[in-house]
Amino acid sequence: MTPRRLFGLGFTRWTVPALVLVLLALAINGCSQDAVIVGILEEDQSDVTAEARTGFLEALRDAGYKGGGNARFVRRNAEVRKQPLDELAQELAGDEGARLVLAIGTRALMAAGGTQDVPVLFAMSGDTFAAGYGGGQAATNPAVHNPRISGAAAMPPLAEAVAYVKRALPQAARIGMLAVDSDPDSMLAGNLAQGQSIAGTQLAVVRAATAAGAVQAAERLLAQGVQAILLTTAPLTDVQVAAILSRAEGAGVPVFGATETQAKAGAVASIGIDPRANGRIAGAMAARALGGTAVAGIPIATDSPVRVWTNAGAAARLGIVLPPS
Numbered sequence: 193m194t195p196r197r198l199f200g201l202g203f204t205r206w207t208v209p210a211l212v213l214v215l216l217a218l219a220i221n222g223c224s225q226d227a228v229i230v231g232i233l234e235e236d237q238s239d240v241t242a243e244a245r246t247g248f249l250e251a252l253r254d255a256g257y258k259g260g261g262n263a264r265f266v267r268r269n270a271e272v273r274k275q276p277l278d279e280l281a282q283e284l285a286g287d288e289g290a291r292l293v294l295a296i297g298t299r300a301l302m303a304a305g306g307t308q309d310v311p312v313l314f315a316m317s318g319d320t321f322a323a324g325y326g327g328g329q330a331a332t333n334p335a336v337h338n339p340r341i342s343g344a345a346a347m348p349p350l351a352e353a354v355a356y357v358k359r360a361l362p363q364a365a366r367i368g369m370l371a372v373d374s375d376p377d378s379m380l381a382g383n384l385a386q387g388q389s390i391a392g393t394q395l396a397v398v399r400a401a402t403a404a405g406a407v408q409a410a411e412r413l414l415a416q417g418v419q420a421i422l423l424t425t426a427p428l429t430d431v432q433v434a435a436i437l438s439r440a441e442g443a444g445v446p447v448f449g450a451t452e453t454q455a456k457a458g459a460v461a462s463i464g465i466d467p468r469a470n471g472r473i474a475g476a477m478a479a480r481a482l483g484g485t486a487v488a489g490i491p492i493a494t495d496s497p498v499r500v501w502t503n504a505g506a507a508a509r510l511g512i513v514l515p516p517s
Contacts, residue, residue, distance in 0.1 A: 227263055237269060311340055318345065350390070351390060356448070370413060410435075421446070441509065
């Protein structure tokens with residue numbers, strides 16, 4: 193069959209599919225020029241980070257912001273890129289031209305807060321006030337905060353964690369907490385628990401300066417005769433978590449975590465802020481900001497739900513019947 197000329201323009205019918213693809217590409221590129229750019233700054237590759245990011249993107253999608261369409265999401269992860277968070281934050285705010293930045297975790301928040309002019313929303317950060325991003329009344333009034341920064345706080349749910357441990361271990365009179373002071377959220381959890389007695393249960397806090405000392409800190413708690421150990425969200429390695437669990441189980445002492453990862457690793461249960469729900473809250477706030485609401489007028493959200501993750505096998509090994517979550 194002889195190719196035919198179309199419209200006198202020299203195109204054959206064999207080139208029509210290619211022409212359609214070109215036109216589609218031009219249309220897509222035209223849309224992308226108007227796409228809003230949202231930066232996502234992450235500390236690590238943990239399950240907490242991934243879940244918070246997923247919730248954030250879900251909420252924005254529900255609000256009509258779709259990647260590849262009217263939105264472009266630019267992700268920078270310090271663990272992946274092996275770069276300081278400060279550098280990555282500047283990349284997002286400067287080179288990438290982000291209209292706003294989501295910071296997942298307190299370290300990421302501290303880095304993003306150092307950029308100029310770009311609004312910042314945060315997720316899964318407990319120590320937002322100590323990080324310097326609340327106003328003078330921020331600790332008691334979430335509506336008072338840095339006019340450029342707001343987000344979904346993830347304060348350590350200490351009362352809920354102790355209540356769950358007491359339901360699992362009604363006779364527990366002394367619970368230990370392992371805090372790692374190099375991590376701002378873990379240090380905050382330790383500060384909140386220090387010297388506290390909740391529901392008739394005394395809390396004993398042992399601190400490690402860095403994650404490298406976490407196993408030794410756990411051993412000191414066991415030597416104090418605690419009847420359970422609470423972990424925080426400190427980023428411990430798999431080896432460190434395994435060593436802590438091994439020593440505690442050998443002493444017949446259950447370990448309760450703060451993240452899903454810790455429960456999967458062998459903690460009998462974990463009680464913590466639900467990162468996906470927290471990310472969704474931050475995403476809904478981002479949608480408001482992208483829609484024209486000033487971040488200064490968006491109060492910090494302090495109502496993220498608490499979630500319990502259980503490990504039936506670990507509980508069974510210690511003869512513990514876990515309460516409903």
